[in-house]
Amino acid sequence: MKTEHLYSRRFFLKTAAAFTALAALPSTVKAFYQEVKNFIVPAKQTLPLVVTINKKEYQLSADTRTTLLDLLRENLQLTGTKKGCDHGQCGACTVHVDGERVLSCLTLAAMLPGKKVTTIEGLAVGDKLHPMQQAFIECDGFQCGYCTPGQIMSAVACVKEGHTRSVAEIKEFMSGNLCRCGAYNGIVESIQKVAR
């Protein structure tokens, strides 16, 4: 442990010295350093964006790499939408774009202008919960609650799409939302309750 500390301290001092030396160098050398740096660490690119989320228009500037999920959570502090896997495999990040359920972790923010996003924060009207939110509470549709925003967004779409004719159909059309706590029975009941 100790040697590691010493090593990193020495490393820090050395690098700091290198940077100080760099400041004293003529500008052509600095330009060369910039070029090398850009080659190794490509510069990030930003993009001006106008996006509509929960009926509110936001004007922002974001790194081109920003996914809708990161835009919501990191840039706009709309942390209701959860990051489970970040690779399209769990459904925790489900939101609605133009009324359809999609995965925000595989959606680029840059592709959103002109579209309307709805997140879990946009479902309730004032203090009045959306019927699906109410149903999840009444039917024990969650345990830890981490998958729940994604489950609810997906469930609202599932009802709208009409895929609620049987338990088997609900399960098939909710299969894109995993729940590690296994609250599946309560989730199916919540959907049946709202669909009725």
Added chain:
Amino acid sequence: MKPFAFTKAESLPKTLSAKKETTQFIAGGTNLLDLMKKHISQPDELVDITSMLSDKIEAHKKGIRIGAMVRNSTVTLDANILTNYPLLAKAILAGASPQIRNMASAGGNLLQRTRCPYFYDITTPCNKRQPGSGCSAVEGENRMSAIIGYSEQCVAVHPSDFCIALAALDAAVVVTQSNQKNSTIPFSDFHRLPGSTPQQDTNLPANALIHSIEIPVNDFHKNCAYVKVRDRDSYAFALVSVAAALDLKGNTIQEARLASGGVAHKPWRWYEAEQYLKGKEANAVHFKEAAAMAAKDVKPLAHNGFKKLMLQGAIETALQNCLTT
């Protein structure tokens, strides 16, 4: 992800002529963004082609044309497809999740890359990801890998369900080349076998766009089925899948189609079994024989011997299901 420039395509000629080797087109993004996050695909520039290509399903005298930007879920809801080409909807509904199907485009579905675990793990050798580095799966963990048509260089399987149905229905892919001319590639020639160049999944010309997919009129709509066997019942890629279609007159098979996913580097047609079924009565004995005929050609690897019997069972089941659905 590596930083990249982002542009929205505004005209087809400009889009095609400006494409460099380090440019990637993005449609639904469900495969590309995943690969970019894992540093498997590292474009310098992304071009959003979503408003450049048709999102319409058009019927004409000889069949239907599905625009490259038609969402996978739209295919499963289209009245014409549900009546005349239901196999397409059945296959799509067996894949991914409702959210992903809402995002995924028809063109992107054809170009999705393999799910071989080593292809996804950039710390391991993989000829598809890094040509010449070797294949980790051929002697490694190959439970999900191919059982036919593979090479020593790559034993990966093609992951799409939609493509299996398209292969069975003799579809064709209309591509717009960089000189803006359209050409048509028969579906059986669109995807490749790995051979010594596994880095190339398809025969789509460099810098070309998928314009649309053509499916010819057929008489398979009454008797077709898609069977997908996987590790869990939904939201998982196929271990083995079968698209089966029969054109029946009374109980006599006029034409049969059998294609499989999860078995090869491209959607695989079982031509010999199809030929065998032609002119036969549609019954369990003939279905069993056809399934055995297909399975006799496969050569499983160390960990996927189970796929042979699985394939046989899936073919029999799919043919039986053709009679009940």
